Ligand SMILES: CC(=O)SCCNC(=O)CCNC(=O)[C@H](O)C(C)(C)COP(=O)(O)OP(=O)(O)OC[C@H]1O[C@@H](n2cnc3c(N)ncnc32)[C@H](O)[C@@H]1OP(=O)(O)O
């Protein structure tokens with residue numbers, strides 16, 4: 001069974017409103033909603049404790065309450081006696097169970113508490129068991145516990161407590177996932193955490209790799225098996241909603257999790273698809289990808305060319321590999337510029353783009369005549385046997401050049417009307433050279449069917465931009481003519 005903790009009813013109006021709506025409107029299929037809270041206050045009484053009353057009033061059957069399991073916290077944070085702390089646990093659990101709740105007890109600071117005073121930490125678990133809790137959850141609240149410390153502590157818990165136990169690790173030492181997996185090996189039946197590892201400070205245990213590892217590598221039931229393939233889209237969707245983007249390197253679900261770059265890796269994968277993948281990415285809804293860079297070898301180029309429907313000869317592969325490495329050394333970055341890479345491959349096969357030839361271009365920005373900056377570009381191109389001169393204005397140099405090129409080419413190639421320029425990025429490659437630096441421009445394009453990125457590198461930002469821009473136009477024409485079935 002999976003549980004989703006929805007918040008702390010009574011802590012704030014939002015959590016209260018959530019439970020009011022969720023209990024009537026939310027239809028969960030494979031999981032149950034849990035309300036979170038704490039034990040009663042020290043020297044208080046359960047009947048009049050607003051937190052416990054709010055848990056009962058939340059309308060959910062499963063509740064999780066936190067209790068201090070470290071004597072240091074009892075003395076200094078709660079400022080009460082160890083006896084009273086145990087009574088708080090016992091009374092609160094019994095109260096909730098008496099109101100029909102299934103109670104999980106989160107033993108806060110259990111691991112640190114156990115190291116300092118194991119008898120008290122175990123006594124907290126026993127008090128919860130006496131009160132009627134169904135699962136005792138050992139928490140590493142400060143997140144400092146290391147994997148090597150877990151077995152001896154959990155085996156002592158197993159010796160003394162018969163109830164099922166869960167774990168709740170924070171990631172302050174970067175060990176939350178590893179600790180959770182070890183705990184499951186040692187008998188934990190509940191792992192608390194958060195999708196994508198969100199949470200206070202460095203976050204909670206990331207449930208994504210925990211679910212994937214337990215389900216796929218240890219045959220332990222977690223989420224329904226048919227939902228495993230939704231792991232990647234779910235993690236990315238949640239990242240989108242929370243506006244906390246996933247690192248591409250996120251295990252299992254990141255965009256680079258199964259992306260291969262090193263030539264030696266790709267050459268082995270070409271022979272055995274699982275050579276450099278710890279699982280089949282399809283199982284979690286992700287996929288393999290190959291990127292081309294200066295670390296590529298021949299096999300990488302052959303695979304990439306195959307994806308583009310191009311057949312590289314031996315000679316073309318050799319010259320392409322050399323050219324690619326030289327250009328990357330100059331500052332090109334083909335890993336993120338698939339469009340420019342495609343053109344490089346075509347050129348290696350002797351292809352010359354047949355659409356237009358640029359004779360010259362010029363751009364001028366005039367800031368002295370009126371309140372608005374005016375940028376004007378002129379391009380001179382040859383299309384078939386015609387010489388065309390087009391001039392256009394724009395918000396800036398790239399816009400003006402884009403407009404002028406469109407004006408020059410659109411009569412002959414009306415399909416260019418559907419092409420859009422989506423993003424434009426500039427990166428300074430050698431900051432120590434100041435305004436004399438080499439810059440790399442990346443431009444993202446799209447039409448109704450597809451997207452492509454081109455790149456240009458120069459000490460002159462206009463030249464780098466114009467090079468990326470014209471490559472974008474050429475690719476738009478390649479794509480149109482390929483989809484019309486013409487020669488490539
Ligand atoms: C270990 C964890 O991370 S559990 C998750 C913690 N989550 C949160 O704290 C988020 C929600 N919290 C809140 O909205 C508020 O802190 C509330 C509503 C719970 C309490 O607010 P307040 O009544 O203003 O108390 P405040 O937050 O200042 O202080 C905490 C009080 O809880 C007591 N307390 C702390 N832990 C516990 C516990 N496990 N059981 C009982 N009482 C506790 C403290 O002793 C203190 O009471 P005191 O001032 O009477 O000594």
Ligand SMILES: CC(=O)C(=O)O
Pocket residue numbers: 066106107108109139140141142168170
């Ligand atoms: C309950 C909880 O969040 C903790 O102890 O870490």
